[in-house]
Amino acid sequence: MLYLVPTPIGNLGDISDRMRRALEEADFIAAEDTRVTMKLLNHLGISKPLVSYYEHNREKSGQKILERLLQGETCALVSDAGTPAISDPGEDLVRLCADAGVPVTAIPGPCALITALCISGLPTGRFTFEGFLSVNQKSRRAHLKDLERETRTMIFYEAPHKLLATLQDFSQVFGPDRRISLCRELTKLHEEALRTTMAGALEHYKETAPRGEYVLVVEGAQPVEEEALTLDQALELVQEQIAQGKSKKDAVRSVSELTGFPKNTLYDAAIKA
Ligand code: SAM
Secondary structure, eight states: OEEEOOBOOOOOGGHHHHHHHHHHHHEEEEESSSHHHHHHHHHHHHOOOEEOGGGHHHHHHHHHHHHHHHOOOOOEEEEEOOOOHHHHHHHHHHHHHHHTTOOEEEHHHOOOHHHHHSSOOOOOOHHHHHHEOOSSHHHHHHHHHTTTTOEEEEEEEGGGGGHHHHHHHHHHHHHHTEEEEESTTSSSTTTTEEEEEHHHHHHHHSSSSSOSSSEEEEOOOOOOOOOOOOOOHHHHHHHHHHHTOHHHHHHHHHHHHHHHEEEHHHHHHHHHO
């Protein structure tokens, strides 16, 4: 069994009984940075063999971990802070185990993106997690361009020294009036949520140096009312779908769902066309 064990994102009080037990009961622990994990284990009074599993050794180390799991051992995977596999190593190991039929289970716990979203004051019903923006200008621009019309709340991770540049890019893409919540030092003594606009955030950080770890929660774009299609346009869609290999019945059903035209109307029109 592979256990994904979350660890505190700043407050040791967030260690749960299940996290502690999973670490105690595992045969070995795979850690992103063994020195960081050693500190946590010392705090918990747990002594356990550690192997390193991080971005640059994940292929080789992942195979070794998998072999041990296949021989019946239990592994607890931890990252430096928060939930493993969320902007952290782990995703690949989970896939490797799943493909090899090794059971994987995750213990719920601290995760910066959910903590930030909950206190952001922005809509939580539909959201998208975007992780870190690339430092490569081309892929960074492409990523943001993709999000130009995104209507869901967007969540980003950011380091303090890149915050100002990111806010400038956000302001260009989303506009100066778009709302943003800058959540920093979550669960720590100086936790803060600055709920403002892009222009407000830029103004604030011109005067105050960014400090600590940030989650940026950005309001989605206002949905644009789609123009209603005419019956002729809907009929064209039906013909297109038939040309792509759908049966008339299936094409009519899917275009009816898409446009709101009743199936009978579309079907009759398709027969006459
Ligand atoms: N796996 C982690 C999780 O579950 O949240 C995320 C790891 S990612 C490498 C680290 C980023 O998470 C930081 O750069 C920051 O954006 C965010 N983060 C982690 N701890 C945080 C905290 N206490 N307050 C605000 N952001 C935090």
